[in-house]
Amino acid sequence: MRGIKKTILNHLHTPKTFWELMRNQDVNAVQLINILNNLYEQGIIEMKTQKIYLTQRGEKQDSKVRLNRHTRCDFCDSGYLIDGFGDIYYRFKSYYDTKPKNIPGFDQGSMRCKDVLKRLVFIYDKGDLCNTRILILGDDDLLSIAIAMTGLPQEIVVLDIDERLVHYIHDVSSKEHLNIETEVYSIENKVPLQKKMDVFISDPVESLVGIKLFLSRGISLLANGGRFYFGLTHIDSSLSKWQKIEQMLVNGSCVITDVVRDFAFYPGVYYKNIKERLFFDPGLPPKSWYTSSLIRGVKLEDKISESGSVSLGTSLYKDDETITVK
Amino acid sequence: MRGIKKTILNHLHTPKTFWELMRNQDVNAVQLINILNNLYEQGIIEMKTQKIYLTQRGEKQDSKVRLNRHTRCDFCDSGYLIDGFGDIYYRFKSYYDTKPKNIPGFDQGSMRCKDVLKRLVFIYDKGDLCNTRILILGDDDLLSIAIAMTGLPQEIVVLDIDERLVHYIHDVSSKEHLNIETEVYSIENKVPLQKKMDVFISDPVESLVGIKLFLSRGISLLANGGRFYFGLTHIDSSLSKWQKIEQMLVNGSCVITDVVRDFAFYPGVYYKNIKERLFFDPGLPPKSWYTSSLIRGVKLEDKISESGSVSLGTSLYKDDETITVK
Structure with a gap:
């Protein structure tokens, strides 16, 4: 409640x-x-x-600045626009453009800069940014920085396996006085966090065992009534995998409130595996072929939790459906 | 497959x-x-x-007319527009405007005419209209007529409890040569249909027992790989009810592929119950306060099915969360 x-x-x-x-x-x-x-x-x-x-x-009780940013598309009233966050977009973009390069070994692949803002707009529109404690598990998109720039959350914690990224976010946070807490963390370990969070955001790996681990770790840190957001593709995950993920969520005391198709685009995704398997030449892909859906849910009560340590090796990143991981 | x-x-x-x-x-x-x-x-x-x-x-193998209708919002590329179906909109609207008036006893409440078209656009965009056999369970929105006017489906069957509506759809179908099959049918009875369908569409009642019955009856008639579409509100259904509905779907061999918030608006919904319970006067509602999310899913294999008869009385329409049913 x-x-x-x-x-x-x-x-x-x-x-x-x-x-x-x-x-x-x-x-x-x-x-x-x-x-x-x-x-x-x-x-x-x-x-x-x-x-x-x-x-x-x-x-x-709660002395936050009142904000009334424009979020919905004026034309169709259902899409999301980042125009109302133009100030943050430009302030954020310079950091986004100079961030450490993605390392495929960590299954890093960042969404477009404007899609980071779109995710922020979506979360803002749901009322989940303002005065909340937010946990981001894996942040090669730097969403934490954009979110912190709104000045709305009470607290932001970023856990990421990539030391370079953690340092980068930490440095930007210091320079911009954003107070993002950062820590180097591998999903295979116990989460180094005691407190309960209001919002959990992640773009998990897409092997079934990996995504289950990401979600269960993040959701276990949510207070009851907490919200979670994660990206999931159709490209590296079959509908049966989607079903298994959904089963884990809804049988584990969560409810899915939104599934928005093609919410974010990831440029530069590895597609040699696809080309090799096709009987005909598909030609060069456009920049925006690799898309991800955004899933939002609410934790109704505590049942999902992975709090101990595990050891997964490469099965964390890949299963027989993941085709865009090298 | x-x-x-x-x-x-x-x-x-x-x-x-x-x-x-x-x-x-x-x-x-x-x-x-x-x-x-x-x-x-x-x-x-x-x-x-x-x-x-x-x-x-x-x-x-499949000699359907090639159609390339415009569906996505040009401005944000994520919302849906009905402009590409303007011809059908105007042809459909005259029938929509003169349809039998809703009877609250049947829990009828129609979405706006343009939202009927928007639902059509969404289904078209997913590739689920063309050359498919479509079952509509309850059709006080007349979606069947709009869909049939596209000339795309192989077959459309409408089952509805309201004799007036069934006759109306039947008459329009004859007059416009649409070949919609109609039959008077109460959800409490065995579905009078032997064949398997590709697509199932409904705007079910929102009592838990009622919506479960609608969905299980409809989904039981889908072939494996079949798609289903239904509306669900936050207004008459709590997140725990959403969770129970989602559990039924994903534990019963379905997967949820889309949940689009505020997809359709229902004008003229009964709100006296709300006004009476509030400690302050909320004022008159705008036309578009009552919204419904659109949920789409795919049946992976057959597990959900309600094929026998049941007797539910008013519990079909109402449970302690339904507030807009008289």
């Missing part, structure tokens, strides 16, 4: 009508009414000109 | 590069390569100017 109430308060950093608020979060009408009635009785929200406002008392 | 191959052939009604094709369907790269190699060996596809074409032999 804590997670839900927090999300609703996050949305109220900009006053909204009851009906707008209903649309912009996950809980059902009965739950939303109960939460709002409760906040109203406690004097945390009030109604003015048909909109719900945080009262002075509500503001005091 | 039949379903997957069919979808890929559907996409090839318009020649595509290998890389475009990879993006526009569900199977992973290894499966896609195998299917294409097979079609190539059989002389069903060929490569010309870096695109994959159906050969004359391929065209003969």
Whole structure:
């Protein structure tokens, strides 16, 4: 419940009508009414000109700057636009452009700079950025830096296996006063974190054993009501693998709230394996052939958790469906 | 596999590069390569100017008119637009505007006319309209008519409890030479259909027992590899109910491939229950407060099925989370 109430308060950093608020979060009408009635009785929200406002008392509990960034496509009202975050995009891009080069051995492959921002916009739009504790497991996209630049999260922790990247994020964080906590960490080890987080974000490896490990480690660190975001492709994962991942989530006390197709593009992905196996020449791929879907879910209660150590070798990165890993 | 191959052939009604094709369907790269190699060996596809074409032999197997309708938002490339189906929209709208009025007793509530078209565009975009056998369980939105007007499906069957609606769809179908099969049918009875379908579409009731029944009946009629589409709201269904629905799907040999938030809007939904329970006056709702997410999935193999009769009474329409049903 804590997670839900927090999300609703996050949305109220900009006053909204009851009906707008209903649309912009996950809980059902009965739950939303109960939460709002409760906040109203406690004097945390009030109604003015048909909109719900945080009262002075509500503001005091949580003194974040009010932000009203533009997120939805004006044309179709369903896509996401990064235009409202233009200031952050340009500030972020210079760091993105000079980050350490990807190492295939770590299965690193970064999404386009603008897709990092799009992921940020999506998470912001769900009310999951503002005043939350965020864990990012693997961050070769540098999402942590873009998110921290919004000034919205309460805390950001990045764990990554790549020392170069961890140092880079740490240096940018110091220089830009972003307060991102970083630590070198291999997914095979126990997570060096005691506290519960509100949001968990990852672009996991796509072997079944690997992705299960990433998700279970991250989700085990979420408080109940916490949200998680991860990318998953159709290219390296069959629908049966998708099903197994979904089974793990929904049988493990999570619910899937969004699956957005082709959300991010990854330039420069290795495609020699594909070319070699085809009976005809597919020609050169365009820059944007390798796409990933964005999956969002909520942890309802604690059942999924991998807290001990494991040893996986290359099966962490590859199974017989992963075709774009060298 | 039949379903997957069919979808890929559907996409090839318009020649595509290998890389475009990879993006526009569900199977992973290894499966896609195998299917294409097979079609190539059989002389069903060929490569010309870096695109994959159906050969004359391929065209003969399936002589549908080639259609290349515009579907994606030009501005953000992720939303769906109905503009490419303008001819069908205007032809459809006159029937939509004069359809029998909704009866709350049947839990009828129709999405906006343009959202019916948007659902059609989404299904078309996935390659699931062309040359498929489609089952629609409950059709107070008249989606069957719009879909039939594209001339793409092989067959459309509509089952609905409302005799007025069934007659109306039947009459429009005759008048417009659409060949929609219709039958009056209550979800509590055995489905009067022997054959397997490729696509199942529904906007089910949202009581847990009711939605499970709708989905299990529809999915039991799908061939392996068949696709299903249904609407689900956050308003009348909590995240725990979502989780139970997802558990039923993914534990019952289905996989969820898309969950698109706020896909359709339902004007004129009953909101007195909401107003009465709130401690403050929320004001009048705008037309578009009641939204529904669109969920798409694929049946991998047969495990979910409800084929016998059941008797549910009002629990079919309502449970303690449904707040917008009178």
